[in-house]
Amino acid sequence: MNKGAALTEHTDRAERRATGTDGAAAVRLEAASLAFGDRTLWRDLDLEVAPGEFVAVLGPNGSGKTSLMRVLLGRLALSSGHAHIAGAPVRAGNHDIGYVPQQKTIDAGVQLRGVDLVGLGVDGHRWGLGLRGRAERKRKVAAAIADVGAEAFAHHALESLSGGEQQRLRVAQALVGDPKVLLCDEPLLSLDLANQRLVSELIEQRRRAHGTAVLFVTHEINPILPLVDRVLYLVDGRFRIGPPDEVMTSEVLSELYGTEVDVLRVRGRLVVVGTGDTMDALGAAGAQHCHADTDPNRVRA
Ligand SMILES: Nc1ncnc2c1ncn2[C@@H]1O[C@H](COP(=O)(O)OP(=O)(O)OP(=O)(O)O)[C@@H](O)[C@H]1O
Structure with a gap:
């Protein structure tokens, strides 16, 4: 993991907001590992999310994003390490958490x-x-x-x-209990652009007005890119944590995926090419428009 990553304005901001009035981080994971049998989803994950901080959780299918939500919701036990919400160990039925699940019919x-x-x-x-x-x-x-x-x-x-x-x-259901932490599991999936914007704005207003910390699982970072303080990117047991500009680069994603990955910036959008997962941080709409191998304007991030 990138523990030595330089502190940037984003992390400074997060650290200044730091902990709540009672001194507790909104979310704290310490040396957290999760394995199913001999398959380790992530190991030695340290993450502290400040009140009001917005963390996007990215990674390909099966990398353990939803499992992380389930750990924080107290529905799944860590294999080792510790997880706290607002200073207390995770537990089921915690009213400090609001949860927005995937769009379901x-x-x-x-x-x-x-x-x-x-x-x-x-x-x-x-x-x-x-x-x-x-x-x-x-x-x-x-x-x-x-x-x-x-x-x-x-x-x-x-x-x-x-x-x-x-x-x-x-x-509204997730926010009605006035939670300190909002966990969102792909809440924009299958919404059109107007509704993606509307739902993200609702979440954004909430964290600004109430200092609610947000952990937001998504395959498509672009609709929320301006809101994101830090990214947690999980790939096959490896992960990186940091501001988008530090994590969403060709070098970092190539290292995480163990293969050459290009991150392109096109009109303020991030396009990730080469992960083998067309939805990864890209979205179906992006995939249709992305032919990077033949694009003369292709730029390595
Ligand atoms: N209770 C469980 N027992 C065994 N394996 C599990 C269990 N829960 C999840 N897994 C496995 O762990 C892996 C990670 O699942 P998870 O749903 O967390 O991934 P994800 O990153 O959210 O994937 P997606 O992007 O497809 O939603 C999957 O291979 C899944 O089958």
């Missing part, structure tokens, strides 16, 4: 409305089931729905809503 016939989905983010929470608790719950749910601009469709059945509308409600 809602099964036909499931009569769940948006408002019910958001309410699930509150249930079991601290304000209990008394009359005052119910009023507080209703207020919180309405506020979370308003924050994502979903008032117009929150009372409709989820199955009747578009992917973008559903994903806005999932963001």
